[in-house]
Amino acid sequence: MNHVLTAAVAGCGSRGQDTYAKIIMTMPEKVKIVAAADINPEKLAGMRKLTGIPESACYASAEEMLAQPKLADIMLICTPDRCHYLQAKEALLKDYDLLLEKPIAPFADQCVELRDIALARGRKVAVCHVLRYTPFYQKIRQLLESGVIGRTVSIQAIEQVCYWHQAHSFVRGNWRSEGLSSCMILQKCCHDMDIFLWLTGKRCRRVSSFGGLSLFRPENAPEGSAERCVDCAAAESCPYNAVRFYLDEYRRAGDDWPQNVVAFEPTEEKLMAALKDGPYGRCVYRCDNDVVDHQAVNLELEDGATVNFTMTAFTAHGGRVLRVGGTMGELYCDMKANIIKVMPYGKPDEIIDVRKLADDFSGHGGGDARLLREFIDLARGEIGVSGTMTSIDRSVESHLVALAAEESRKNGGCAVEL
Numbered sequence: 001m002n003h004v005l006t007a008a009v010a011g012c013g014s015r016g017q018d019t020y021a022k023i024i025m026t027m028p029e030k031v032k033i034v035a036a037a038d039i040n041p042e043k044l045a046g047m048r049k050l051t052g053i054p055e056s057a058c059y060a061s062a063e064e065m066l067a068q069p070k071l072a073d074i075m076l077i078c079t080p081d082r083c084h085y086l087q088a089k090e091a092l093l094k095d096y097d098l099l100l101e102k103p104i105a106p107f108a109d110q111c112v113e114l115r116d117i118a119l120a121r122g123r124k125v126a127v128c129h130v131l132r133y134t135p136f137y138q139k140i141r142q143l144l145e146s147g148v149i150g151r152t153v154s155i156q157a158i159e160q161v162c163y164w165h166q167a168h169s170f171v172r173g174n175w176r177s178e179g180l181s182s183c184m185i186l187q188k189c190c191h192d193m194d195i196f197l198w199l200t201g202k203r204c205r206r207v208s209s210f211g212g213l214s215l216f217r218p219e220n221a222p223e224g225s226a227e228r229c230v231d232c233a234a235a236e237s238c239p240y241n242a243v244r245f246y247l248d249e250y251r252r253a254g255d256d257w258p259q260n261v262v263a264f265e266p267t268e269e270k271l272m273a274a275l276k277d278g279p280y281g282r283c284v285y286r287c288d289n290d291v292v293d294h295q296a297v298n299l300e301l302e303d304g305a306t307v308n309f310t311m312t313a314f315t316a317h318g319g320r321v322l323r324v325g326g327t328m329g330e331l332y333c334d335m336k337a338n339i340i341k342v343m344p345y346g347k348p349d350e351i352i353d354v355r356k357l358a359d360d361f362s363g364h365g366g367g368d369a370r371l372l373r374e375f376i377d378l379a380r381g382e383i384g385v386s387g388t389m390t391s392i393d394r395s396v397e398s399h400l401v402a403l404a405a406e407e408s409r410k411n412g413g414c415a416v417e418l
């Protein structure tokens with residue numbers, strides 16, 4: 001394809017603007033942003049500054065942008081979770097190819113409907129399962145395919161959300177309640193469910209799950225604590241002190257994530273104002289949150305292999321850890337350290353330092369940029385769907401597994417057949 005692909009961006013926040021639009025600006029020979037929509041005028045102004053699009057190409061909502069005739073070849077849907085279904089449906093009916101942020105939609109019937117519309121209209125839809133595109137998981141998949149550990153029989157995996165990330169996104173932030181987004185095992189861990197199915201190449205037969213919201217409840221608030229950290233007598237000893245999270249972090253690290261979520265283009269004054277009035281200054285024990293802070297999930301795959309997965313807030317650091325047990329050997333994989341230990345039975349161990357396999361690990365271990373670039377090449381007709389690409393028909397399965405886990409959790413852990 002010789003012509004430059006045109007892109008419209010719905011939702012100009014952390015993903016739409018700070019991640020994808022910035023990457024798009026590095027590949028002008030392939031793709032150009034020609035329209036953008038956000039309900040927040042500050043974010044739209046930021047997008048205009050970044051991309052140079054005229055005011056006439058900016059819309060006050062994705063719905064307003066979608067009410068226009070088709071404006072571009074592709075649309076990036078990077079709005080909050082609850083917006084995806086209707087916006088993606090409308091965009092597919094207008095024949096946009098889509099980069100669709102996860103989750104596809106909060107409910108199974110909506111996910112399946114979007115998949116069916118995309119297939120019926122022959123649209124390309126990449127769901128942003130960015131982990132597949134990391135050198136880390138690509139190497140694990142390559143090792144499993146090489147047969148070095150034989151047939152995979154059991155996987156143990158932990159998603160270490162980390163205490164402060166839980167407080168930021170899932171207690172104070174946009175993903176704090178199922179009604180605002182979806183259950184935590186879908187919104188946060190559809191990535192993990194997708195990775196298990198992709199790594200093993202297997203389908204899931206049965207799921208069971210336990211978990212709950214253990215800590216971030218009013219009854220756990222410390223003596224003398226206040227509604228907001230800025231007024232709180234207990235703040236000094238509280239690990240969830242928002243002043244330490246955001247203001248001190250801004251002084252140390254500058255206007256990076258998550259400070260730039262608390263205040264757009266943050267300054268000390270903007271952050272202080274946000275801590276006094278905004279959601280991120282609230283006491284973690286007094287928020288309107290209801291998503292779980294720990295959840296364990298068991299999967300039984302179609303060949304009887306099993307996966308035990310735990311998502312937990314209660315870790316000092318973030319990152320994913322995975323142990324894959326095969327008939328001929330074992331893999332121990334630590335994403336944060338970017339290390340894979342290959343342990344064939346009866347033979348010497350080998351340590352693979354994934355950092356030596358690639359140079360870009362920014363944005364989800366390098367996954368954000370690789371996913372976007374591959375989608376652009378796919379939409380330009382330069383490549384077909386690869387073994388990595390998370391087309392919607394494949395992504396739906398991870399969502400159905402996650403939703404089955406939630407059904408099990410809410411029903412006392414009884415197994416749910418898929």
Ligand SMILES: NC(=O)c1ccc[n+]([C@@H]2O[C@H](COP(=O)([O-])OP(=O)(O)OC[C@H]3O[C@@H](n4cnc5c(N)ncnc54)[C@H](O)[C@@H]3O)[C@@H](O)[C@H]2O)c1
Nearest residue numbers: 011012013014015038039040061062078079080081101128
């Ligand atoms: N793939 C991943 O690993 C990954 C990581 C983080 C977030 N996400 C997903 O990406 C999506 C966006 O997350 P984010 O972190 O960028 O959130 P964000 O809040 O930073 O950005 C969302 C933007 O959408 C705007 N918006 C809200 N309603 C809108 C509407 N009707 N029309 C147009 N704009 C609207 C908001 O003003 C905001 O600027 C979410 O669905 C989230 O779950 C995916």
